[in-house]
Amino acid sequence: MVAEDEQGLWEELDRLCDIAVNAHEEKQEFLEALLDPDGCAPLSPLARTLQDARDPGLNTGTFMVTVDGLSECAEILLGTGQASFAARTRLMENILTHLSGSLKQKSGRAGILCLLAANADPEISRRFAAVDAGLYPRLMDSIIKTDKQTQVSSYTPGTALPGDHALNPYERARVEGAMHALLKNCPFTCMPIPLNDASETTVADLLKKVFYQTTCKGLWLIRNHS
Structure with missing residues (x-):
């Protein structure tokens, strides 16, 4: 994602939502072809056994679009200092609100249901960070997090806050919880x-x-004996 200012950010997010919805639309068409009850596709026999009106169909399916590295996105636009923490969290919430609305509008036009979720797989966060570090090395050096033990770089997964923020456990849950409320899956706070x-x-x-x-x-809950 490339955006030089906040207005550019909203436009870029809309562009990415278009890509995500189009990809899920193609996925649905592919699955429908596999499940054609009148054809000879690999899953046609299964489809013929699921033609009861009570059986779920693809038109009832839900597609998820996940967010990752949201904290780093806010840091790029507003800086990493503690003084801008409140502004960053507001921007993070605004981004989620914008994404949710954009996905609802675009997927509605496509006739599918796309919901906003948060990535919870650290491996995906590491992979995205590695790709972006190669594309934007100077920018990424200042915001990508590096594990002190493994020296592996990563974004902060999903919509979470970095672990080095000086927040007590309750405040972390409160701040991250405000973003959880804007998501349709079940994210968690470490x-x-x-x-x-x-x-x-x-x-x-x-x-x-x-x-x-x-x-x-x-x-x-993470055990911390220190």
Whole structure:
């Protein structure tokens, strides 16, 4: 994705949504050809057994378009400093809102259903980072995250915040939860739990607070003995 300013960003996002919807439309056409009950395609016999009105059809299918490296996108446009953190999170939410609306409009015209989701596969984040680092080395040097142990570069998966942000666990869940509310899948927030320093009651109270006071859809608790 290439955008020099915020207006260019919205235009580029719309262009990418067009590509995603077109790709899913082609995928649906391919699957329909495979499932032609009147033909000799590989899945035609299966299709003939699923012609009951109660059986699901391709027209009821849902296609997902996933977001990755959203935090780095905001850093490119607004900088990496703590002073711009609030502005970056607002931009991240605005991007998700724009993408969701654009996908709804474009997929509706195509007659399919495309929903916005967040990538949760770290390998995909690493692959995207490697590609972009080769294309834009100077830009990427300042924002791509590198694992201290493996020295492997990666984007921050999905819509998550980088792990080095100075946020307590509740604040991380609150900020990321605001973005979870704009997604249709079930993303999660990674939450280190210092088991040596926190009692079971403290951890339970934190989880209840996250559940009742944020829109965080899921937690991935990570043991942290430091």
